[in-house]
Amino acid sequence: MRILLASDPVHLPSLVSAARSLSPSNLEAVSTARAEVPVDRLLIADVRVNDCWVDALTPRDFDLLLLPPTRDFKEVGARLAARRGLPYLSEALELELDGKVEASRMVFSGRGVERIRTSLPAVATLNLDGFEPVEGSPDSVEELKVDCTPRVEVIERREREAEVDLSKADVIVSVGRGLKRKEDLEMIRELASLLGAEVACTRPISADLKWLPEERHVGMTGVRVKPKVYLALGISGQIQHVVGFRDADTVIAVNIDPDAPISEVSDYFVVADLYEVVPRLIEEIRKRKRS
Amino acid sequence: MEIVACAKLVYDETQIPVEGDRLLVDQAPVKVSDIDRNAIEEAVRIKEEVGGRVTLALVVTGPFDEAILKEALAMGADRALMVQGDEVRGHNPYRTAQALVKAIEREGIRPDLVICGEGSSDQYSCALPAMVAEFMSLPVATFVGRMELGEGKLRVERYLEGGYEIVEVPLPAVISVTSEINEPRIPTVLQIMRAGKRERSVVDASQLGLDYPEMEEIEMKAYVRERLRKRIEGDVNEAVRRIVEVLEEKGVIP
Ligand SMILES: Cc1cc2nc3c(=O)[nH]c(=O)nc-3n(C[C@H](O)[C@H](O)[C@H](O)COP(=O)(O)OP(=O)(O)OC[C@H]3O[C@@H](n4cnc5c(N)ncnc54)[C@H](O)[C@@H]3O)c2cc1C
Numbered sequence: 001m002r003i004l005l006a007s008d009p010v011h012l013p014s015l016v017s018a019a020r021s022l023s024p025s026n027l028e029a030v031s032t033a034r035a036e037v038p039v040d041r042l043l044i045a046d047v048r049v050n051d052c053w054v055d056a057l058t059p060r061d062f063d064l065l066l067l068p069p070t071r072d073f074k075e076v077g078a079r080l081a082a083r084r085g086l087p088y089l090s091e092a093l094e095l096e097l098d099g100k101v102e103a104s105r106m107v108f109s110g111r112g113v114e115r116i117r118t119s120l121p122a123v124a125t126l127n128l129d130g131f132e133p134v135e136g137s138p139d140s141v142e143e144l145k146v147d148c149t150p151r152v153e154v155i156e157r158r159e160r161e162a163e164v165d166l167s168k169a170d171v172i173v174s175v176g177r178g179l180k181r182k183e184d185l186e187m188i189r190e191l192a193s194l195l196g197a198e199v200a201c202t203r204p205i206s207a208d209l210k211w212l213p214e215e216r217h218v219g220m221t222g223v224r225v226k227p228k229v230y231l232a233l234g235i236s237g238q239i240q241h242v243v244g245f246r247d248a249d250t251v252i253a254v255n256i257d258p259d260a261p262i263s264e265v266s267d268y269f270v271v272a273d274l275y276e277v278v279p280r281l282i283e284e285i286r287k288r289k290r291s
Numbered sequence: 292m293e294i295v296a297c298a299k300l301v302y303d304e305t306q307i308p309v310e311g312d313r314l315l316v317d318q319a320p321v322k323v324s325d326i327d328r329n330a331i332e333e334a335v336r337i338k339e340e341v342g343g344r345v346t347l348a349l350v351v352t353g354p355f356d357e358a359i360l361k362e363a364l365a366m367g368a369d370r371a372l373m374v375q376g377d378e379v380r381g382h383n384p385y386r387t388a389q390a391l392v393k394a395i396e397r398e399g400i401r402p403d404l405v406i407c408g409e410g411s412s413d414q415y416s417c418a419l420p421a422m423v424a425e426f427m428s429l430p431v432a433t434f435v436g437r438m439e440l441g442e443g444k445l446r447v448e449r450y451l452e453g454g455y456e457i458v459e460v461p462l463p464a465v466i467s468v469t470s471e472i473n474e475p476r477i478p479t480v481l482q483i484m485r486a487g488k489r490e491r492s493v494v495d496a497s498q499l500g501l502d503y504p505e506m507e508e509i510e511m512k513a514y515v516r517e518r519l520r521k522r523i524e525g526d527v528n529e530a531v532r533r534i535v536e537v538l539e540e541k542g543v544i545p
Pocket residue numbers: 175176177178179201202203204205217218219220221222233234235236237238239240241244254255256257260272273274275325326410412470
């Protein structure tokens with residue numbers, strides 16, 4: 001079983017960890033920079049755009065090609081599979097190998113889990129939750145020359161340093177469109193800091209309104225979190241958001257609408273105006289901390 | 292502009308009844324996959340700006356509902372191109388993409404732009420647009436949250452996890468859009484009625500000579516996580532007190 005990995009250096013250590021759990025006979029990785037990972041061979045390729053990633057991987061030999069589940073690598077994986085005539089598994093949750101490959105995947109925005117089976121060689125993007133990054137040194141490191149003329153031209157890239165990794169947060173205070181104005185985030189931040197919590201949000205808050213950075217949005221297209229407590233304020237509970245906090249121990253939701261769908265997926269569903277609850281909650285916790 | 296908008300009909304995942312660990316999928320109503328409405332909207336807007344024709348292309352991989360198709364067409368597409376048949380039913384993005392491309396070719400359509408959604412509401416494999424691009428040997432930009440049409444090219448903003456990327460793509464091209472790109476219009480009843488008369492090509496999948504790696508769906512289960520579902524209503528001060536209690540119990544506050 002020859003497994004090939006293609007990744008940015010950030011996801012590579014977790015990807016290697018996932019790949020090693022499949023006991024490959026040979027493990028090779030292509031990365032854009034050197035990384036300290038235990039693989040048989042590390043190939044460093046100067047590829048900056050998806051077009052060149054696809055070209056770089058097209059001639060390579062493997063039984064299974066694994067990629068991180070990022071937006072870019074989902075494109076790369078699907079294109080490579082199409083180009084090579086191979087099956088493609090998108091965001092596999094678990095893989096099993098027995099001459100063929102079997103994977104589970106989330107479907108219907110996380111309402112269901114499906115198992116599918118296909119032949120090898122295959123290409124898959126892999127959900128990396130639960131794989132601890134491994135360190136080690138590659139047996140050999142080589143440079144990979146890639147001959148590529150990209151068809152799309154990158155004009156500008158605005159990369160933001162991520163502020164936070166919500167998947168590691170112990171307590172989360174999350175807001176949705178029930179919040180009326182950006183300024184009101186102040187009281188949310190205050191509450192979060194009293195609880196030693198991170199602030200999170202639904203996708204409209206980050207993507208449409210841009211009140212909070214993208215990496216704070218929880219859900220199917222955002223982060224999956226597993227805190228001890230998830231406090232959901234003014235969040236309706238659409239399934240795409242819910243899949244993101246499903247592994248939380250305890251969910252407390254505050255919503256003004258007694259029929260909000262989040263009532264079905266929370267442990268404590270408080271029917272109230274968050275603008276009445278939050279200030280009182282802050283006051284109450286302060287009082288306790290003083291005494 | 293010759294534009295193809297790809298749209299999938301799916302079971303509405305927010306309305307699937309659950310029984311134990313079973314999802315009673317086929318009891319849910321059918322809808323246009325959410326983000327495909329943004330794809331259709333974008334295609335229609337471009338047509339309205341520069342002229343041309345919009346073909347709504349779909350492969351019937353799952354449910355089909357005539358009324359829903361009409362509603363999608365009523366957003367402003369000129370005609371529908373549909374691939375159906377047992378061979379294309381089920382999840383196999385490779386096969387779906389190939390069927391779509393072969394049907395487009397068979398119809399003699401040479402698109403300047405193919406617009407898809409970033410991912411479908413049921414599968415969200417985000418695979419089809421990328422595969423369509425490969426099969427058609429066209430450049431592709433995925434996860435486009437903003438776009439601007441230029442001379443023979445598109446300037447698009449790709450929404451990625453760690454930021455944005457602005458790229459230029461020469462036409463013809465394939466793009467996939469995210470829900471931020473526009474606000475899809477809701478067609479009027481009259482528009483929907485008229486849409487029934489739009490031109491329609493129906494292609495039988497068995498005539499396309501599809502050739503693809505098999506993918507077998509072994510099982511599907513509901514993913515449920517039990518919750519206490521305690522309801523706290525009435526006096527706000529009392530509600531706050533209860534929240535504090537829970538926070539204490541969980542060791543979040545002393
Ligand atoms: C393919 C796809 C992927 C998606 N991925 C994600 C994702 O990863 N994450 C995500 O979050 N969303 C995602 N979405 C969007 C998702 O479907 C919902 O639109 C979104 O989660 C709704 O956000 P919300 O709850 O903040 O807003 P709304 O649905 O508008 O809910 C606002 C809630 O606030 C309540 N409210 C209003 N005022 C108050 C008040 N004063 N006090 C208390 N409550 C109040 C209302 O009763 C309502 O329930 C995705 C959608 C699609 C189609």
